[in-house]
Amino acid sequence: MTSTVRMSAVWHSYRGHTALRGIDMSLPVGVTALLGPNGAGKSTLMGVLSTVLRPQHGRIELNGLDPVRDRRRYRESIGFLPQNFTAPGRLTVSEFLTLSGWWRRVPRAERRDAVRWALDSTGLGERRTSKVDKLSGGMLRRLGVAQALVNEPTVLLLDEPTVGLDPRQRNALREVITELGRQHTVLLSTHLTEDVAALADRVIVLDEGQLVSDSTVSELTDREKATASDLDEVYERLLGAGKPA
Numbered sequence: 001m002t003s004t005v006r007m008s009a010v011w012h013s014y015r016g017h018t019a020l021r022g023i024d025m026s027l028p029v030g031v032t033a034l035l036g037p038n039g040a041g042k043s044t045l046m047g048v049l050s051t052v053l054r055p056q057h058g059r060i061e062l063n064g065l066d067p068v069r070d071r072r073r074y075r076e077s078i079g080f081l082p083q084n085f086t087a088p089g090r091l092t093v094s095e096f097l098t099l100s101g102w103w104r105r106v107p108r109a110e111r112r113d114a115v116r117w118a119l120d121s122t123g124l125g126e127r128r129t130s131k132v133d134k135l136s137g138g139m140l141r142r143l144g145v146a147q148a149l150v151n152e153p154t155v156l157l158l159d160e161p162t163v164g165l166d167p168r169q170r171n172a173l174r175e176v177i178t179e180l181g182r183q184h185t186v187l188l189s190t191h192l193t194e195d196v197a198a199l200a201d202r203v204i205v206l207d208e209g210q211l212v213s214d215s216t217v218s219e220l221t222d223r224e225k226a227t228a229s230d231l232d233e234v235y236e237r238l239l240g241a242g243k244p245a
């Protein structure tokens, strides 16, 4: 499958701390899970792809667009749900999405349809007149996905979208993401191998800023002679490989 996003030799450091160490990867259409422990560099990778952070070295390309040279078109092609997503509590769901559409440069004449599409895609249609501060955690996370979708991007970056949700909310959001993955390139960061088994076509494992595995989920389980239900064990093995016991 052709890749929409490519990263080669990407490094990123915060003052004195290197968070990404020469990442090479490409993302095709479908859901790719970015799995890694705390501090592995997942949010930094999302930040670099979304242009919130600028890598010190390396190259990124999205359907031939460069994040610096073609900044505006590149950003218009990306929808981003940050880990700490919040929205003003006094707005309604619909008002917030209309504002997001304006902010994301959706032409005025198209904004109403774009908001309706984002609401429908995330199952929020019935909550469009609810105030943001009346939403449950799961609904708020769906709103985060909806605002990422409002300009109809080709690539969706979802930073830990399932964290803190109860099992029912998590399953409902997983269904939304699976559906979006049929047409979009979705990169979803998570700590949970359960998310990988339920959602992902591909899985990239990151540890201490380095990519330790990049394959389809079935390639990974075949290679490790495991089944999808053993992903926890496989993950632990991948993280342990190359480290002193």
Ligand SMILES: Nc1ncnc2c1ncn2[C@@H]1O[C@H](COP(=O)(O)OP(=O)(O)OP(=O)(O)O)[C@@H](O)[C@H]1O
Pocket (backbone or CB within 6 Å): 014, 015, 017, 018, 019, 036, 037, 038, 039, 040, 041, 042, 043, 044, 045
């Ligand atoms: N603004 C910052 N300044 C300095 N160091 C940072 C900053 N942001 C992240 N780091 C460090 O960079 C490394 C990677 O952090 P990052 O947040 O990308 O990891 P993560 O995999 O998303 O972790 P988590 O799962 O806990 O969100 C960590 O060691 C973190 O402490």
